[in-house]
Amino acid sequence: xxxxxxxxxxVHGLKRAGIEIPDFELAAGEAMAVLGPSGSGKSLFLxxxxxxxxxxxxxxxxxxxxxxxxxxxxxxxxxxxxxxxGWWAERVGEHFESWDIAAAxxxxxxxxxxxxxxxxxxxxxxxxxxLALVRAMAQGARVLLLDEPTSGLDQRMTRAVETRLHEFxxxxxxxxxxxxxxxxASRLAxxxxxxxxxxxxxxxxxx
Amino acid sequence: xxxxxxxxxxxxxxxxxxxxxxGLSIWMQLGLARxxxxxxARMVVQLGIMGLLMKALFSAVSPWLxxxxxxxMVLFAGREAMARQExxxxxxxxxxxxxxxxxxxxxxxxxFALTTQVQPDPWYNPRYAIPMLxxxxxxxxxxxxxxxxxxxxxxxxxxxxxxxxxxxxxxRTEALRHVAAGALRTALMPIVNSMAATGLVALPGMMxxxxxxxxxxxxxxxxxxxxxxxxxxxTGFGALTAVLAGAARITDGRHRLRLDRLAAKKG
Numbered sequence: 234x235x236x237x238x239x240x241x242x243x244v245h246g247l248k249r250a251g252i253e254i255p256d257f258e259l260a261a262g263e264a265m266a267v268l269g270p271s272g273s274g275k276s277l278f279l280x281x282x283x284x285x286x287x288x289x290x291x292x293x294x295x296x297x298x299x300x301x302x303x304x305x306x307x308x309x310x311x312x313x314x315x316x317x318x319g320w321w322a323e324r325v326g327e328h329f330e331s332w333d334i335a336a337a338x339x340x341x342x343x344x345x346x347x348x349x350x351x352x353x354x355x356x357x358x359x360x361x362x363x364l365a366l367v368r369a370m371a372q373g374a375r376v377l378l379l380d381e382p383t384s385g386l387d388q389r390m391t392r393a394v395e396t397r398l399h400e401f402x403x404x405x406x407x408x409x410x411x412x413x414x415x416x417x418a419s420r421l422a423x424x425x426x427x428x429x430x431x432x433x434x435x436x437x438x439x440x
Numbered sequence: 441x442x443x444x445x446x447x448x449x450x451x452x453x454x455x456x457x458x459x460x461x462x463g464l465s466i467w468m469q470l471g472l473a474r475x476x477x478x479x480x481a482r483m484v485v486q487l488g489i490m491g492l493l494m495k496a497l498f499s500a501v502s503p504w505l506x507x508x509x510x511x512x513m514v515l516f517a518g519r520e521a522m523a524r525q526e527x528x529x530x531x532x533x534x535x536x537x538x539x540x541x542x543x544x545x546x547x548x549x550x551x552f553a554l555t556t557q558v559q560p561d562p563w564y565n566p567r568y569a570i571p572m573l574x575x576x577x578x579x580x581x582x583x584x585x586x587x588x589x590x591x592x593x594x595x596x597x598x599x600x601x602x603x604x605x606x607x608x609x610x611x612r613t614e615a616l617r618h619v620a621a622g623a624l625r626t627a628l629m630p631i632v633n634s635m636a637a638t639g640l641v642a643l644p645g646m647m648x649x650x651x652x653x654x655x656x657x658x659x660x661x662x663x664x665x666x667x668x669x670x671x672x673x674x675t676g677f678g679a680l681t682a683v684l685a686g687a688a689r690i691t692d693g694r695h696r697l698r699l700d701r702l703a704a705k706k707g
Binding site: 283284285286287303304305306307308309310312313314315317318319320321365368369372 | 598599600601602603604605606607608609610611618692693694695696697698
């Protein structure tokens with residue numbers, strides 16, 4: 234895994250009700266796993282980073298302050314993908330800026346190109362989860378915030394998703410992901426952010 | 441043909457129908473008797489007061505009294521529209537958004553009709569202004585209440601889809617487009633349906649009233665058509681204003697979905 238070392242995401246003084254986050258910086262080509270019991274604030278943390286809920290703090294992307302750009306501009310680059318993402322149109326392809334580009338990504342996660350014409354109702358939970366990931370990657374996110382990206386997948390698909398995430402990080406992306414699996418945390422990341430029950434988080438090396 | 445005036449006995453006889461209904465409800469245990477009778481009593485009292493107030497107002501023909509009366513009607517309509525929403529905006533917004541939208545829409549449409557089409561003398565003559573405002577306001581209220589109710593309940597239901605779009609960096613106008621469009625469609629459905637059915641199925645109350653009081657049916661129809669256009673216009677403006685303002689309020693300047701700005705479910 235290559236890492237060019239330049240700071241990609243800076244998080245200083247992040248304040249959001251219910252969680253307590255240490256200051257940290259994420260370099261380009263770096264991944265951080267987020268662990269902790271259910272309800273300890275892991276999702277609140279990712280949502281705050283994506284600016285989806287009101288929060289305060291000095292957040293920067295490549296040195297540029299979050300406040301200097303609009304919410305949508307920030308989120309196109311710092312993109313949150315929940316465990317169960319939403320779908321607003323009838324057909325799969327309508328959810329992508331360009332299905333032709335996205336289809337190449339989807340095929341590498343075992344979803345055929347003709348899925349673009351499928352109605353959303355035809356997708357399984359696992360297919361939805363993989364397509365939500367493709368949706369965020371295909372539009373060029375620089376930092377991915379993934380909430381249990383493989384929770385609905387079997388072992389083979391979990392590995393396929395992990396391979397894609399490895400590539401994303403190796404190409405200079407930043408990755409912060411929530412997982413319940415310590416093995417997955419150490420497979421994908423060297424840094425771990427562990428939440429305790431009350432919402433206080435501490436950084437530690439992954440086991 | 442002169443108007444056949446009703447005496448109070450005529451009304452009392454008609455009220456028997458309601459008592460029969462209430463009796464049936466008790467017999468069939470529908471639990472409607474109490475509500476029906478309370479609603480009927482409210483209607484009698486409210487209309488009675490309205491009749492007396494209008495009698496006084498019409499003899500005064502004062503612009504200030506007319507404006508004050510109209511404002512009171514809008515404020516009551518605002519309360520009613522708020523009560524019809526299951527999940528409303530928290531705080532003053534819950535009352536303010538709907539009421540402001542109704543005030544603007546009903547005032548514009550009524551003044552427009554009085555000054556350019558009906559043209560009574562003076563234009564604010566309460567004999568024309570108040571009944572027309574009442575009809576426009578009643579329908580605008582339904583539209584505004586339906587629009588806001590649909591907006592907030594759909595936003596709650598489709599939260600995941602809206603947030604998926606916001607998380608991908610779509611602006612709030614895009615993310616809420618289908619919600620706002622659906623709310624407006626629902627708001628305008630009653631007036632569209634009633635325009636389509638009027639004359640075939642339903643004879644509108646105002647037209648019937650004019651005919652009963654001796655007006656030539658063709659003249660009454662002309663009035664009714666004018667009123668329907670005004671109602672459609674008022675409902676459209678009112679619902680559009682309310683839904684857009686509501687959509688702005690359930691999101692914020694950073695394009696986040698702010699369902700925390702809805703009041704807790706009542707009851």
